[in-house]
Amino acid sequence: MLIPCSQTREHQDEWLALEGRLRKKERLIHDPTVQKLLKTAQGTFNEWAYKLATERLQLILKIGNINEMRQPDEFRPYCPASLSKSGDLHLIDQMDGQQIFINHNKLVTGLGIFGPQGAGKSYSIIDFCNKILRIDPAIKITIVDPKGAFSNLVSFLHSNIAYASFDLMSPSNVSIEIFIYELMPILANTLGLIYALDMLYQAVDIAVGQRRQYMQQTGIDPGICLKDIRESLNLIKVSGFRKTGYHDAATTALSLILGKQKLFACRKGISLDWLFNQNVVLNARCLTDDMECRFFAIYLLYWLYQQARYIPETNRIKHVIIIDDASRFIGTIGNQFDGHSKTSPIGHLLATLRSSGVCLIYATQLPSQVDPSVLSLTRNALVIGNINGEDNLRVIQNMLSLSDKQKVAIPKFKQREILAFISGADWPHHMHGWTPTVNMTDYTTDNPLKPVIDIAPWHSLADIPQQQTAKPKPSEDSSSPKPSILTIVDHETSAPKTFGVVDKLVLHCINNPFVKASDHANHMNSDREYDAAKNQAVQDGLLIQSASGKSLYLIPSKLAYAKFGTSFPYERAVSIEHSFYIQLAVHTLRRVSPLKVQAETPVGTKGATIDITTTDKSGNMSAYEITLSTSNLSSNASKLQDTVYKKIIWLCRDADTAKAVKAYFNKLQNLPLELVAKFEYIHFSKWLSQIEKRKG
Numbered sequence: 001m002l003i004p005c006s007q008t009r010e011h012q013d014e015w016l017a018l019e020g021r022l023r024k025k026e027r028l029i030h031d032p033t034v035q036k037l038l039k040t041a042q043g044t045f046n047e048w049a050y051k052l053a054t055e056r057l058q059l060i061l062k063i064g065n066i067n068e069m070r071q072p073d074e075f076r077p078y079c080p081a082s083l084s085k086s087g088d089l090h091l092i093d094q095m096d097g098q099q100i101f102i103n104h105n106k107l108v109t110g111l112g113i114f115g116p117q118g119a120g121k122s123y124s125i126i127d128f129c130n131k132i133l134r135i136d137p138a139i140k141i142t143i144v145d146p147k148g149a150f151s152n153l154v155s156f157l158h159s160n161i162a163y164a165s166f167d168l169m170s171p172s173n174v175s176i177e178i179f180i181y182e183l184m185p186i187l188a189n190t191l192g193l194i195y196a197l198d199m200l201y202q203a204v205d206i207a208v209g210q211r212r213q214y215m216q217q218t219g220i221d222p223g224i225c226l227k228d229i230r231e232s233l234n235l236i237k238v239s240g241f242r243k244t245g246y247h248d249a250a251t252t253a254l255s256l257i258l259g260k261q262k263l264f265a266c267r268k269g270i271s272l273d274w275l276f277n278q279n280v281v282l283n284a285r286c287l288t289d290d291m292e293c294r295f296f297a298i299y300l301l302y303w304l305y306q307q308a309r310y311i312p313e314t315n316r317i318k319h320v321i322i323i324d325d326a327s328r329f330i331g332t333i334g335n336q337f338d339g340h341s342k343t344s345p346i347g348h349l350l351a352t353l354r355s356s357g358v359c360l361i362y363a364t365q366l367p368s369q370v371d372p373s374v375l376s377l378t379r380n381a382l383v384i385g386n387i388n389g390e391d392n393l394r395v396i397q398n399m400l401s402l403s404d405k406q407k408v409a410i411p412k413f414k415q416r417e418i419l420a421f422i423s424g425a426d427w428p429h430h431m432h433g434w435t436p437t438v439n440m441t442d443y444t445t446d447n448p449l450k451p452v453i454d455i456a457p458w459h460s461l462a463d464i465p466q467q468q469t470a471k472p473k474p475s476e477d478s479s480s481p482k483p484s485i486l487t488i489v490d491h492e493t494s495a496p497k498t499f500g501v502v503d504k505l506v507l508h509c510i511n512n513p514f515v516k517a518s519d520h521a522n523h524m525n526s527d528r529e530y531d532a533a534k535n536q537a538v539q540d541g542l543l544i545q546s547a548s549g550k551s552l553y554l555i556p557s558k559l560a561y562a563k564f565g566t567s568f569p570y571e572r573a574v575s576i577e578h579s580f581y582i583q584l585a586v587h588t589l590r591r592v593s594p595l596k597v598q599a600e601t602p603v604g605t606k607g608a609t610i611d612i613t614t615t616d617k618s619g620n621m622s623a624y625e626i627t628l629s630t631s632n633l634s635s636n637a638s639k640l641q642d643t644v645y646k647k648i649i650w651l652c653r654d655a656d657t658a659k660a661v662k663a664y665f666n667k668l669q670n671l672p673l674e675l676v677a678k679f680e681y682i683h684f685s686k687w688l689s690q691i692e693k694r695k696g
């Protein structure tokens, strides 16, 4: 039988040895010429062709070895030409002159840029921005620029945050209350104030109550900001050594964040919705305090996270957040007592953000001072220039899985010398080379810094304008009843002139407020039409998506009601979502049970209300508290003390919330046992199906 020359007894050993040596040189094995020669040498039956091919392979190996001797480089093998063009973003110029391109979407899993002063980190960011915008102009970029390194970027809006203010108003898909209460643990964690969290919740209760009162008395939404929470902290009475300590720590930390500037003190601040829809350089030179920097960064990320929670998952980049000189913004967090907190909330935010296409790029001279949860979520890294210091080198070694020899090579790097690691790239190893040249003469535009936004200055929420308080309020006139949520709107008479699919869906939601999203979908011509209409309506602020367990509800916003010329049923509500669930429960109870049902029954003298009260034939009363999150629980429970209710039902958003509420009250020591004994915990979908069944 005829066998290829490489398999004959004469050549077998020699061939295996040669092939083995070539395979060790990973780069050579990917070279198309080597691949062709290997194929020939292995498969040919012609002794002459076999010899020629193996001789050429030996030569290639020899040249490779000589090159390695002449230019020692711990980061060989280099990426072969055949794997160097896996995308559209020119990342580095490799040591052998090969230009390496990667798929820009690989960076959605985060990019850390590490290097000493003057190494070329900021220039690399400038290079990225221009390349990314050229590849996909729809991507939006937000740069936090503490040193003014990006003032030359063209086609960016340049804004100095010294002139800006940020309030705590939520993205349109989330209620303000939920947004602020969920922010508190993050704020506490970021500032090392975890023991003062309860006080922060109390301060929010006060500020939210003041805002509600302001709105009730004036009809104007005064917004809410961090300074309001700081002011409310002053109103909390504390006693005891420990509690006074926590209180002092919280007031001091918030005062530091608020600083002398108006950054978090205003009645109306920058619209983040608008800001994140621009390419913008935020000049952050004015931020001098570490806590201020940290809160600023986490607040931007938190806002985007809340907006992203209901956005479908993607692995394409839609928004890039860049933080230059980042160790103060996303640095390791200490806490009030032991200096280092083990967990940080930023990791959780980043994980959600990346799955919705928001990517974080950060540059720093001090990798060892970056929050460990940020480091562990960063899947891509660039080392530019000679990093020193054992701590910094250890972080780099772990992130890039470097050998000890490779680690000691880094302190010898020159300016602009770069080591890149991109996870999921075609070449699964390090890439060593130089940063591509950036020609600054292309960026000479002198961009003026603009205070772009109309910001309403801060005044206390307790300062309610007198003339407005004195005016009779038409909404409280008994002759004008509160608009009903169940008023049917006829689109023939009320619809805008052009009636598209978005309007069709929104109108269906107005007219059928209590059906689930799947029923709205059935009303549309196809699932695709429904998806497109829903996404557009949510983006335009016409619908608010609200998840309750596995059910999704679409709640029309004030804008939606206004569009159809009809009254908004939640006009006086602080949280639309909360009021919606009250209405849903009231509607269901009235429909299926013989009980007498009342919504928002006043209790006590402080203006508190019970969400729903039911009374049966024998006069037994039950209270329902709609519970969308675990915040505010203790104040809600205390208003129920000494009331005549036989049962108190915590009607929760979903099973997890119900479990958490139960756990919370079981742990809480200061409530009377006879009160807690009245508590029942259930989640919405279970409750709905139970009372429907009872009726059947």
Ligand SMILES: Nc1ncnc2c1ncn2[C@@H]1O[C@H](COP(=O)(O)OP(=O)(O)OP(=O)(O)O)[C@@H](O)[C@H]1O
Binding pocket: 115, 116, 117, 118, 119, 120, 121, 122, 123, 124, 147, 149, 365, 416, 435, 436, 437, 438, 439
């Ligand atoms: N890609 C590049 N093309 C051309 N020049 C560069 C490049 N990278 C760096 N340089 C030169 O090096 C200088 C320092 O670069 P850069 O400002 O990016 O450093 P850096 O790492 O951001 O330093 P720092 O930590 O101090 O902010 C630049 O002013 C420029 O002259």
Ligand SMILES: [Mg+2]
Binding pocket: 121, 122, 123, 149, 324
């Ligand atoms: Mg720089």
